[in-house]
Amino acid sequence: MLIVESLTKSFPLDEGEVRAVDELSFSVQPGEVFGLLGPNGAGKTTTLRMVLGLVKPDSGYAEVDGYRTADNPIAVKSRLGFVSASDGVYPWLSVREMLLYFADLYDVPPIKAAARCEHLAELMGITSLLDRRAGTLSTGQRQRVTLVRGLIHDPPVMLLDEPTRGLDVVGVQTIFEYIEHLREVGKSVVVCTHRLDEAERLCDRFGLLHAGRMQQTGTLEQLRQQSGHNHLVEMFVELLRS
Amino acid sequence: MPNAILKGRLLRLCQKEIKETIRDRRTIVTLLLMPLLVYPIMSMALNRFLLTSGEIDDGFTICVSTEAERELLDSWLSNPLSAPPKEIIDSSGNELAKFMVSVDEDTSPAEAVERNDVDVGLEISNIETSFPTVTFYAYRGDSVSLAARRVVVERLQWLKLADAELELQRTEPEYRPPYQVNVTDVGQVAENSLLATIVPLVLVLMTITGAVYPAIDLTAGERERGTMEAVMASPVNRGYVLFSKYTAVVIVTLFTAIANLLAMFTTLWASGLLGLLTGGTQFPWLTILQMLGLLVLFSGFFSAVLLSLTSFARSFKEAQAYLIPVMLLSLTPAMLSLMPGVSLTGALTILPLINIVLLARDLLAGTVNPNSAFVAIISTTAYAAAALSIAAKLFGSDAVTRTSEKSFGSLLHRPREVSLQPTPQAAAMMLAMLVPIYFLVSNGLIRFIQASEDTSVQIMLLLNAAALVSTFGLLPLIAAWLGRNRFKTTFRIHTFGPLAFIGSILLGLGAWAFAHEAFVLAEAMGIGGLSEQKIAGAKESIDKMREASPLLLIAVFAVTPAVIEELCFRGYLFSAIQNTFTPLRTVVSTAILFGLFHVLTGNALLIERFIPSTLMGLVIGWVAYRTGSVFPGIVIHFVHNGLLNLVVYYEEGVQEILSVLGVGFDNQTHLPPLWLAVASTLVVVGATLVWLSSRGRIKAQAALATGSDQHDRKLPESTNTADT
Incomplete structure (x- = not known):
């Protein structure tokens, strides 16, 4: 499971500094899909980067299965899967080569990696693409490859950053199925998105993030009772106005 | 892993x-x-290009407008008096430039040059009189054209000079040129x-x-x-x-x-x-x-x-x-x-x-x-x-x-968190700085000593120590501070038992014999070796050193290198390398570095020092690994250096005692078997003591390593602290 406790990060500007993430706390249980929601610049990506150890927090910590990012980055990274909308591929490698490369980066033994590669490819329907050069893939195919890549080391925690950005209806449907699969196999999942309508369908619990601060957390039912609004969009509009 | x-x-x-x-x-x-x-x-x-330059061999091209002009020019150039003096021809490869003169009545010579048809254009006015005026045209900025013009102008100049000389000799039979010119080449074409x-x-x-x-x-x-x-x-x-x-x-x-x-x-x-x-x-x-x-x-x-x-x-x-x-x-x-x-x-x-x-x-x-x-x-x-x-x-x-603007500066930023050991990258940076700085400091020192004849031996010795402290001492210290590395673990300042202490003294007493053998062996193999000149130089400086007190000598040549070099090699570098590599590789790589730095002394490279120093590095490295501390290495280093210095200082006395005992030996020959036997015993006993003293430590470390998480490679090394 994933625990985020009081994470804080400021970035220096020309004058003063901006607090990108401010005392952010939440936790995600196995088999739970947590939606970290907020408009652009709310601090979603910075939060994920701090969990991954790509950005050092000013204070607070992230903990995966009892390991803290700051103390044991390697143990944490090997337990995290990370997929972002801006992820690319190596154009000159075949899909299989690229997946096995990432298996090596995650120190998955080669035999296990090959088996896992086949299994996941079948699951995501990219078996026929495995020996294609990654540079020749379409956007939708590329997205599936990226999703498989994030799972190659079978991490207990998955972080998805804007997974539906730039995808068509079929692509978005693939993401839905993927997240459903993650929930089934008991992963703790964090989905960062500003697409509130999609989030409503995808996630079990929500955290509404604005200007680096967690404004509200809870299930859709709890949020409805707290806010008196029926949809996340309405809740957000009110949040932004106040 | x-x-x-x-x-x-x-x-x-x-x-x-x-x-x-x-x-x-x-x-x-x-x-x-x-x-x-x-x-x-x-x-x-x-x-x-070669073809074009071949054309030059056929001669420069000169264009004139009339047949009369060509005849006149030809007559000048074919006159042997227009050739430069013999000395100049010799020094320019024995070749006399050739000219091809052509007549073009339709274009003016200047135009012909401008069109790049010929190298030089020539006009002669007043050609009928005995004082014609000659004008040469060359293309501005075209080196071939300009060179052609220079050569032809020079030829006419030589002709005028020769004429004048002849005229002079005719009117003044006593006339002699004011001086004679000869030219000779030196050097070799590589x-x-x-x-x-x-x-x-x-x-x-x-x-x-x-x-x-x-x-x-x-x-x-x-x-x-x-x-x-x-x-x-x-x-x-x-x-x-x-x-x-x-x-x-x-x-x-x-x-x-x-x-x-x-x-x-x-x-x-x-x-x-x-x-x-x-x-x-x-x-x-x-x-x-x-x-x-x-x-x-x-x-x-x-x-x-x-x-x-x-x-x-x-x-x-x-x-x-x-x-x-x-x-x-x-x-x-x-x-x-x-x-x-x-x-x-x-x-x-x-x-x-x-x-x-x-x-x-x-x-x-x-x-x-x-x-x-x-x-x-x-x-x-x-x-x-x-x-x-x-x-x-x-x-x-x-x-x-x-932000890319900040990335250069980030190299010198101290990290916010304290770390136990330096990273191998930081160590590599430190070494890269150490090479040129050490080179400059040691060379500077040698120059200073050479320049000032009257510097006292004491000052020289102190300068020597200062040079060591300011390089091998200061740089790792700065690097550790910059990296916010905890000094205790970085320099491996941990206590160690009495057994290890005695073992280290014995190793220090015995190891020199093997270093000596390696030295002799290296010389036999033709690696480096001391020339007569070097030995004489060394003797002279040893004699000079005797002016100083033995205590100062020990302080400069035993205490300082033992402390400073050990903190650098078996402290900073050892902990940095151990962070990523196996103990064996750590010991070997620090030993090689130790050997290399002993080769780089000032302006002369003492290649013969490489093998003995690396050997010493291996011994001390092994002890440093077993004991988890820098101190036993300091003891070995100190005993080894101190022993050699005292022997050199009291050389005559020592030789006397040795010859009385019948076990004397020469500087450049193998040791007598008795000596080797004694030294081997010392080393074996010393090593055994060190080994015994550190069994528990190594076991605990191994147990911790296997028990720890597979991904977590940093944990085993941190037992250095747990152990003490």
């Missing part, structure tokens, strides 16, 4: 980088097409000189063109493709990723350069120009081998430098912007090889790039000095390592992701 698995993994990581860059068509273009096209074209151009001047430049060009594209593609390209974040999110050591990239860049660079070399030699051979360049009739196999060796050095250096720069960049464009100045800058030192009189000595041996360019030149010209070559290679390796450590620090780092 077991070693074999790590090796397989690292190999696969390297393979991926190589595949990725070799399959890229743009790599293939620089790799193969460039040399295949460039050299034949270059050779055609060269051929064309063999292979043309190749030796051109090749370094070609090597720089070849390796840079080969390295630029893969270096950008594998670093900035990773960012641009959007794969960087995913790689950085993985638990792999950044150093491994960068090392794989470095391997790929070096391999592509080598391939490019070899393709270039092949194309160049094939073209030269096919066009019959090879002999001209190499100055021989035989095919230059040795030269090609030498060039291959140089290529490895050049590509290793440039790949590291370019990678460190492209690691800053966030896009192809930015990377290119960083690289263009570097490429231009690199050509300047390459030009140095074209200059005679610049030699690979002194500070130039450690100047990056310049040293290897000069090394390439000297190697190909067959005039290389092995000592300078050694320094050049070692320092270049150090620079490459430093560049790579910078690259590893910056590659994919947060600093580069956010």
Whole structure:
């Protein structure tokens, strides 16, 4: 499971500094899909980067299965899967080569990696693409490859950053199925998105993030009772106005 | 992680980088097409140039407007008196320039020159009188035209002078020229000189063109493709990723350069120009081998430098912007090889790039000095390592992701958290700084001592100690402070038991015998060795040292090196290397570094010191590993140095006692068996004591290592603290 406790990060500007993430706390249980929601610049990506150890927090910590990012980055990274909308591929490698490369980066033994590669490819329907050069893939195919890549080391925690950005209806449907699969196999999942309508369908619990601060957390039912609004969009509009 | 698995993994990581860059068509273009096209074209151009210069042999062309003008000019030029004096002809290769005079009545000579039909135009006015005026036209800025005009004007000048001299001798029979001029040549034309001047430049060009594209593609390209974040999110050591990239860049660079070399030699051979360049009739196999060796050095250096720069960049464009100045800058030192009189000595041996360019030149010209070559290679390796450590620090780092303006400064920023040991990258940086600083300090010291004859021995000794403290002492200290490394664990300041203490003293007492044997052996094998001159010099300085008190000698030559060098090698470097490598590799690599730094003393390279010092380094390293502390090493080092110093100081007395005992020996021969037996016993007992004293510690460490998480490689090393 994933625990985020009081994470804080400021970035220096020309004058003063901006607090990108401010005392952010939440936790995600196995088999739970947590939606970290907020408009652009709310601090979603910075939060994920701090969990991954790509950005050092000013204070607070992230903990995966009892390991803290700051103390044991390697143990944490090997337990995290990370997929972002801006992820690319190596154009000159075949899909299989690229997946096995990432298996090596995650120190998955080669035999296990090959088996896992086949299994996941079948699951995501990219078996026929495995020996294609990654540079020749379409956007939708590329997205599936990226999703498989994030799972190659079978991490207990998955972080998805804007997974539906730039995808068509079929692509978005693939993401839905993927997240459903993650929930089934008991992963703790964090989905960062500003697409509130999609989030409503995808996630079990929500955290509404604005200007680096967690404004509200809870299930859709709890949020409805707290806010008196029926949809996340309405809740957000009110949040932004106040 | 077991070693074999790590090796397989690292190999696969390297393979991926190589595949990725070799399959890229743009790599293939620089790799193969460039040399295949460039050299034949270059050779055609060269051929064309040689043909043109052949035309010059037929003479310069001069154009006049009338037949009368031509006759007059011909009569002047064919007059033997118009030839320069013999001395000048001798010094310019015994050749007299030829001229072809043509008549063109339709165009004025000036126009003919302007149209580039001829080299020089000529007009003679008042041709009917006995005082004609001659005007020559040359094309402004055209060196051939200007040279032709200068030569023809000079010829007429000589003619006038000769006429005047004849006239003078006729009227004044006593006349003698005021002085006689003779010319003589000195020096030798170096063999292979043309190749030796051109090749370094070609090597720089070849390796840079080969390295630029893969270096950008594998670093900035990773960012641009959007794969960087995913790689950085993985638990792999950044150093491994960068090392794989470095391997790929070096391999592509080598391939490019070899393709270039092949194309160049094939073209030269096919066009019959090879002999001209190499100055021989035989095919230059040795030269090609030498060039291959140089290529490895050049590509290793440039790949590291370019990678460190492209690691800053966030896009192809930015990377290119960083690289263009570097490429231009690199050509300047390459030009140095074209200059005679610049030699690979002194500070130039450690100047990056310049040293290897000069090394390439000297190697190909067959005039290389092995000592300078050694320094050049070692320092270049150090620079490459430093560049790579910078690259590893910056590659994919947060600093580069956010703001590029801050990334250079981030190199000197102290990290916020305290760490137990320095990173290997920080250690590599420290070493890279240590090489030139140590070189400057020790050379400066020697110069100072040579310049001031009357400096007292005491001051000299203190300066010696100060030099050691300010380099091997200060730099690791600064590095540890900059890296915010905890001093106790970085310098491995841990207590150790009485058994280890006694063992260390025994090792220190016995080890010198083996160092001596290694020294004698090295000399027998012809590695270094002391010349008569060196021995005489050493004797003289030893005699001078006797003026100082033995306590000061011990302080300077035993206490200071023992403390300072141990804190540096078995403290800082040991803990940094142990962080990533196995104990065996840590001991071996610190020992080799220890040996190398003992070779680099001031301006002279004491190569004969390498083997004994490395051997000492191995012994002390093993003890340092077993005990987990820097102190036993200090004890061994102190006892060893102190013993040798006292023996040298009281040499006469010692020799006397030894000869009374019947076990005397010479400085340069093997030890008597009795001595070896005693020394061996001391070493064996000492080592056993150290081994016994540290059994529990090593066991606990091993238990902790197997019990700890597979990914967590840092934990076992931290038992150093738990142990004490």
